[in-house]
Amino acid sequence: MSSTSIPSKFDVAVVGAGPAGSATAYLLAKKGFKVLLVERGRGLGDKQLFGGRVYAQPLREVWPELDKEAPIQRWVTRERVSLVSGDKALTLEFKGGERKSFTALLPQLVAWMQRKAEQAGAIFATEATVDEIMFKDGKAVGIRSGNDVVYADVTVDAEGVNRLLLERAGIVPRLSPDHIALGVKEVLRTGSSQLEAAFGIGSDEGVAWVVVGDVTRGVPGGGFIYTNKDTVSIGVVIHLKHAINAIESGQLNNHVYELVEGFRLHPYFRNLWHGATISEYGGHLTIEGGLSFAPKRLVYPGLLVVGDAAGLLLSTGINYRGVDYAVYSGKLAAEAIEYAASHGGLTYDNLLEYERKVKDSFMYRDLVRHRAVEMLMNDPTMFSKLAEVFIGLFSQMFEQDYSVPTPYEAFTGALTEHNMSLNKLMSYMITAVRGL
Amino acid sequence: MSATVQATNKQSPEPKPMKLEDILQSDVWNVDEEPHIVVDYSKCEKCPTKPCIYLCPAGCYTLAGNRVVFSYEGCVECGTCRVICPMDAITWNYPKSGHGIMYRFT
Amino acid sequence: MRIVVGMKWVPGTQSVRIDPKTGTLIREGVPSIVNPHDLPAVELALRLRDKYGGEVIALSMSPPPAIKGLEYLIGMGVDRAILLTDRVYAGADTLATSYALANAIRKIDAEIGKVDLAVFGQETTDSSTAHIPAQTASWLNWPYVYYVRDAWLTEDGKLRVERILENAIEEWELDMPAIISIAMKSIKPRPVSLLNKIRFKTNPSTLITWTNSYMNLDVRCVGLKGSPTFVAKTVDVPEVPRKKIVYKPKDGEDAARWILKSLLSDEKASRALLKALRGSSGGEGS
Ligand SMILES: Cc1cc2nc3c(=O)[nH]c(=O)nc-3n(C[C@H](O)[C@H](O)[C@H](O)COP(=O)(O)OP(=O)(O)OC[C@H]3O[C@@H](n4cnc5c(N)ncnc54)[C@H](O)[C@@H]3O)c2cc1C
Ligand code: SF4
Ligand code: SF4
Numbered sequence: 001m002s003s004t005s006i007p008s009k010f011d012v013a014v015v016g017a018g019p020a021g022s023a024t025a026y027l028l029a030k031k032g033f034k035v036l037l038v039e040r041g042r043g044l045g046d047k048q049l050f051g052g053r054v055y056a057q058p059l060r061e062v063w064p065e066l067d068k069e070a071p072i073q074r075w076v077t078r079e080r081v082s083l084v085s086g087d088k089a090l091t092l093e094f095k096g097g098e099r100k101s102f103t104a105l106l107p108q109l110v111a112w113m114q115r116k117a118e119q120a121g122a123i124f125a126t127e128a129t130v131d132e133i134m135f136k137d138g139k140a141v142g143i144r145s146g147n148d149v150v151y152a153d154v155t156v157d158a159e160g161v162n163r164l165l166l167e168r169a170g171i172v173p174r175l176s177p178d179h180i181a182l183g184v185k186e187v188l189r190t191g192s193s194q195l196e197a198a199f200g201i202g203s204d205e206g207v208a209w210v211v212v213g214d215v216t217r218g219v220p221g222g223g224f225i226y227t228n229k230d231t232v233s234i235g236v237v238i239h240l241k242h243a244i245n246a247i248e249s250g251q252l253n254n255h256v257y258e259l260v261e262g263f264r265l266h267p268y269f270r271n272l273w274h275g276a277t278i279s280e281y282g283g284h285l286t287i288e289g290g291l292s293f294a295p296k297r298l299v300y301p302g303l304l305v306v307g308d309a310a311g312l313l314l315s316t317g318i319n320y321r322g323v324d325y326a327v328y329s330g331k332l333a334a335e336a337i338e339y340a341a342s343h344g345g346l347t348y349d350n351l352l353e354y355e356r357k358v359k360d361s362f363m364y365r366d367l368v369r370h371r372a373v374e375m376l377m378n379d380p381t382m383f384s385k386l387a388e389v390f391i392g393l394f395s396q397m398f399e400q401d402y403s404v405p406t407p408y409e410a411f412t413g414a415l416t417e418h419n420m421s422l423n424k425l426m427s428y429m430i431t432a433v434r435g436l
Numbered sequence: 437m438s439a440t441v442q443a444t445n446k447q448s449p450e451p452k453p454m455k456l457e458d459i460l461q462s463d464v465w466n467v468d469e470e471p472h473i474v475v476d477y478s479k480c481e482k483c484p485t486k487p488c489i490y491l492c493p494a495g496c497y498t499l500a501g502n503r504v505v506f507s508y509e510g511c512v513e514c515g516t517c518r519v520i521c522p523m524d525a526i527t528w529n530y531p532k533s534g535h536g537i538m539y540r541f542t
Numbered sequence: 543m544r545i546v547v548g549m550k551w552v553p554g555t556q557s558v559r560i561d562p563k564t565g566t567l568i569r570e571g572v573p574s575i576v577n578p579h580d581l582p583a584v585e586l587a588l589r590l591r592d593k594y595g596g597e598v599i600a601l602s603m604s605p606p607p608a609i610k611g612l613e614y615l616i617g618m619g620v621d622r623a624i625l626l627t628d629r630v631y632a633g634a635d636t637l638a639t640s641y642a643l644a645n646a647i648r649k650i651d652a653e654i655g656k657v658d659l660a661v662f663g664q665e666t667t668d669s670s671t672a673h674i675p676a677q678t679a680s681w682l683n684w685p686y687v688y689y690v691r692d693a694w695l696t697e698d699g700k701l702r703v704e705r706i707l708e709n710a711i712e713e714w715e716l717d718m719p720a721i722i723s724i725a726m727k728s729i730k731p732r733p734v735s736l737l738n739k740i741r742f743k744t745n746p747s748t749l750i751t752w753t754n755s756y757m758n759l760d761v762r763c764v765g766l767k768g769s770p771t772f773v774a775k776t777v778d779v780p781e782v783p784r785k786k787i788v789y790k791p792k793d794g795e796d797a798a799r800w801i802l803k804s805l806l807s808d809e810k811a812s813r814a815l816l817k818a819l820r821g822s823s824g825g826e827g828s
Contacts, residue, residue, distance in 0.1 A: 042534030283493030
């Protein structure tokens with residue numbers, strides 16, 4: 001065996017073949033760059049877990065064939081938001097129509113992206129965990145996996161939220177519970193006809209459903225429901241900082257899987273998946289408070305950071321945009337590398353184009369605008385309180401034996417019942433509205 | 437490869453809670469022979485709240501009496517324990533050579 | 543040395559479901575893996591190559607998805623891999639499989655170069671017959687030793703192997719070409735290496751596919767037709783969930799007390815215990 005015949009020098013080495021890394025590798029390989037895409041998982045997409053809905057337009061900019069080719073489960077036609085308090089629930093529904101977002105199973109969607117990258121000419125190495133980004137004189141020069149070193153003019157870090165490599169390089173501090181939430185998810189197989197009947201949708205429709213209130217036993221976070229073709233994705237997301245506090249105070253003394261289970265068995269929701277079987281269970285970390293999670297820079301000499309690793313994820317409590325942000329940041333990174341190569345080389349100054357592009361993008365603008373909402377999400381009482389008050393309001397209005405309260409009576413009744421001053425409620429609302 | 441949420445028996449429409457170990461039966465791993473996570477139990481003894489017991493989604497941390505026992509086989513590689521451990525007791529890495537959890541649907 | 547190492551692509555979990563009607567495995571939805579007992583065999587083959595030079599060729603008779611498994615072995619450092627695949631090979635029992643493998647080894651010998659050694663895992667996790675290496679050795683008429691955990695060459699060019707038995711360790715000397723199978727878990731396999739994965743992806747000649755139009759085997763001897771064994775009946779034994787309890791006893795007596803207490807608190811266990819006690823005291827003696 002002659003090891004000299006193995007290529008060990010690439011134009012670009014991309015670490016992590018999630019949505020961000022796969023998009024970067026795909027676009028660069030298509031432009032003729034010699035690209036290595038490294039993924040620690042074995043099967044395609046087999047380390048991937050998310051909630052369930054992807055916004056399509058940013059992905060179409062990378063893969064215009066998306067609508068026709070991608071493994072799309074259902075286009076989302078109905079948005080539902082439920083506030084839950086005890087067994088009571090208040091649900092809002094919005095019926096849209098256009099193909100704005102779709103539900104997906106992330107291992108399948110990412111497998112599709114990975115295949116695209118490989119077909120475009122990227123060398124896709126699976127089953128290889130990168131242990132270190134190699135630096136020489138302050139510049140990233142490649143990657144090390146076990147005893148193997150591969151050199152690259154540019155390394156793209158797309159390792160996701162659990163940024164071991166950036167930590168080892170001293171670029172970001174150790175992951176702390178402050179900006180991190182844990183998502184725990186189940187995929188329930190019900191069959192498509194039962195699913196459509198239970199959710200009241202047609203065969204060409206899909207539901208994205210956000211649940212706030214005490215599905216997470218008072219720990220800030222929330223629940224989600226997404227309809228796939230013949231399965232339903234359900235899960236809860238809890239903020240780790242608050243979860244730790246709740247454990248310390250004795251408020252949370254259940255195992256986290258019991259939160260998902262409580263949600264699955266919740267009397268308001270359980271008939272949606274009556275008799276289903278659990279096809280899969282899992283957990284994954286996610287970012288709360290994108291910009292405060294971002295590394296100081298997105299460009300270092302020889303190194304670009306994309307996707308979750310770069311803190312590019314928007315979570316407003318209602319909207320969740322991670323996959324499309326990851327893909328879009330990969331697109332901007334690929335464009336910046338191309339720009340640098342055609343402007344005299346892959347120098348640090350030229351690569352800074354990536355940071356400029358991110359700052360000019362809808363992602364960055366939205367992350368700045370939604371900072372207020374993040375602060376709101378960080379207030380442990382906000383969601384459960386709001387849910388209680390609104391449900392209190394509706395139960396005053398509808399749950400009556402004889403006398404019908406006026407809306408004002410119902411409102412003030414609900415406020416006093418839940419120990420909430422009008423001032424406090426207003427301040428919540430104002431923060432929320434400012435964020436929106 | 438699936439766990440039933442509830443008996444389809446029409447007589448008992450009340451769905452029943454399940455054990456985490458049964459729910460985990462729906463997952464597939466290719467378990468490495470060597471653990472990718474190592475816990476320094478001497479630090480656990482001094483850990484006041486032991487949040488890993490509650491927050492590891494795969495239930496890899498269990499209590500035997502008041503001692504913590506860790507088993508890596510069912511780990512879903514989320515990284516939660518690494519983030520929440522207040523004692524810095526965990527040496528955390530990804531499994532080698534593509535081992536570990538293999539998600540198909542999530 | 544030229545070493546051939548066998549690989550079987552097996553379902554990736556312990557809980558393989560068996561179709562009660564046809565007696566065959568249901569593989570739907572369960573990703574497959576390299577038979578774990580093959581990995582020590584691969585490791586030993588690689589160590590021999592690293593020490594004495596030559597090449598290691600992985601060989602598998604499987605449908606094309608097994609390429610993933612061969613890719614894994616190439617990732618570990620195997621030089622190239624041969625996939626024997628053809629519709630007529632489907633449904634083979636160990637006899638038909640070993641017939642095809644033996645002929646493939648002959649073919650490697652004739653077309654690629656002299657084969658000195660074939661190495662197999664002790665058995666497979668999905669059928670556990672342990673027939674394949676022995677049957678392959680019979681077809682080839684090569685010497686065969688099993689439960690091997692180490693091997694090296696002697697000065698006069700013979701193969702020396704160390705065999706691990708329950709209560710003994712033996713050394714054997716074999717003329718080559720020979721076949722050995724490696725004791726389960728006796729050698730720790732190396733991890734996949736990034737450069738070897740890149741080699742697999744950039745060098746198409748690392749993977750060779752042989753179909754029957756190339757192998758030219760008598761179709762009556764391969765696949766279902768060449769398989770005299772059939773599964774008469776399978777009994778699905780449900781997995782018993784076991785609970786791990788760690789108890790730290792003060793002393794021997796405390797330990798005995800605790801075990802007795804735990805056993806007696808379980809109705810089934812206490813009945814079995816009583817029965818056993820009665821039996822040993824010479825009561826009924828069943
Ligand atoms: C519970 C939950 C719900 C979510 N819901 C949604 C949703 O509904 N919609 C949405 O758009 N987003 C959602 N997200 C967010 C979304 O999943 C992420 O934003 C997105 O996956 C980020 O993509 P990425 O490519 O940056 O990182 P990842 O998808 O995390 O990919 C990183 C890849 O790198 C690999 N890797 C890591 N380290 C190494 C290494 N050292 N060597 C080799 N490989 C390595 C990993 O195996 C992985 O494949 C959710 C996330 C969670 C946790
Ligand atoms: S949180 Fe850390 S120190 Fe505490 S019990 Fe768990 S592993 Fe041990
Ligand atoms: S990484 Fe996640 S699943 Fe694995 S042990 Fe830690 S908390 Fe549990």
